Amino acid sequence: MTPAQRRAVQHSFLFDGTPLTPAVLALLETCPQREYARGEEIFSPERFTRAAGVLLAGQAQVVKRHGVVLNTLGPSDCFGVASLYTEDVRYVSTVLAARTTRVLFLDAAALEELFRLDGAIGMRYIRFLSDRIRFLNRKVDAFTSASPEDRLVAWLLERARGPAVEIPAGYSALARDLGIGRTSLYRCLAALEEEGLIRRADREITLLDRSRLQARLAPEEAPRSVSGPNDRNSEKESQ
Numbered sequence: 095m096t097p098a099q100r101r102a103v104q105h106s107f108l109f110d111g112t113p114l115t116p117a118v119l120a121l122l123e124t125c126p127q128r129e130y131a132r133g134e135e136i137f138s139p140e141r142f143t144r145a146a147g148v149l150l151a152g153q154a155q156v157v158k159r160h161g162v163v164l165n166t167l168g169p170s171d172c173f174g175v176a177s178l179y180t181e182d183v184r185y186v187s188t189v190l191a192a193r194t195t196r197v198l199f200l201d202a203a204a205l206e207e208l209f210r211l212d213g214a215i216g217m218r219y220i221r222f223l224s225d226r227i228r229f230l231n232r233k234v235d236a237f238t239s240a241s242p243e244d245r246l247v248a249w250l251l252e253r254a255r256g257p258a259v260e261i262p263a264g265y266s267a268l269a270r271d272l273g274i275g276r277t278s279l280y281r282c283l284a285a286l287e288e289e290g291l292i293r294r295a296d297r298e299i300t301l302l303d304r305s306r307l308q309a310r311l312a313p314e315e316a317p318r319s320v321s322g323p324n325d326r327n328s329e330k331e332s333q
Contacts, residue, residue, distance in 0.1 A: 095122060095198075099150040102169040103198065106148050107222050108208070108215050117211050126199050130154075130191035137174060142185040145199040146175045152195025155262075157188045163262045165253055166192065176223065178202050242274045243282045247310050250292070254301055261297040 095103070103122060104114055114122070127150065130136055136147065136154060149171050156165040156173065164187065167173060173189055179202065200208070209216035229252065249272060253259050261268055269279040283299075286292045291307055293300040301307060 095119070095150075098169075099196070099198070102150045103148055105170040106172055108148075108172075108218055110218055112214070115211070118208065121204065121207055121211070122198070125201075125204050127196060128199070129194065129196045132191055132193045134191045135188065136191060136195070136197060137185050137187075137189040139184045139186070139188065142174065142177065143199060143201075144174075144178055145201040146178060146205065147173050147189075148198045148200065150196040150198050153192040154195050154197075155190050155192045157190055166255075166260065166262065175219075176226065178205070242272065242278045243285060244310060245272045245274065246279065246282045246286070247307050250299060250301060251304070251307060251311070254304070257300050257302075257304075259299045259301065261299065264297065 100114060100119070103109065105111055130152075135141070137143070149167055149169050151169055154167045154171075154173075155163050156167065158164055167189075174185075177185055205219070209219070249268070250259050265279060266276055269276045272279065274282075283292070283294055287294060289306075291301070291303050293302055
């Protein structure tokens with residue numbers, strides 16, 4: 095692994111910025127890597143590997159039906175984590191390379207050896223999945239709520255990269271994704287801006303007060319970041 099690739103792994107949620115020990119590095123060197131060209135399919139519902147993927151370089155998009163882009167992944171981001179220990183024969187979404195992308199794959203045996211080498215890695219894995227369960231429970235509550243604002247807030251919090259959220263497919267697609275009309279969406283955006291919670295500029299929304307946004311959904315269930323200094327959430331596609 096190159097120094098840049100080691101840094102990408104080090105800042106994934108599994109290591110949370112902690113140094114990689116010689117034993118861990120030796121194990122990682124045995125794990126397969128693969129490079130994908132722009133537009134190439136990495137995972138799909140019908141074709142995937144039972145392994146967690148860590149982006150070492152490049153960029154990938156998580157896509158749902160009708161081509162809706164759920165999220166964009168960069169170096170240190172992970173996918174496939176929740177599909178490792180399940181008998182489900184289908185993956186939850188499609189992951190496509192947005193440009194030339196290199197991925198490190200960690201199968202169950204590799205992860206279990208990492209857990210053996212360093213119990214803190216196993217705890218981060220458990221904490222990560224626990225955070226996803228809490229988040230998805232909040233998301234269910236928000237999307238079954240009568241409030242379009244709650245749906246929008248849940249969507250923004252799920253996709254935030256640091257303070258910013260990109261709207262890659264535009265606001266019409268976002269309205270369809272949320273199951274609301276465009277007029278309702280723009281009304282919700284305006285209300286959140288007036289409250290000082292967000293700032294909108296073209297296809298980017300900046301979260302100005304994440305804690306107040308989280309409190310709208312479930313104050314006692316505010317999510318914790320476990321993904322390192324870049325605040326990347328690892329199961330971006332709710333996998």
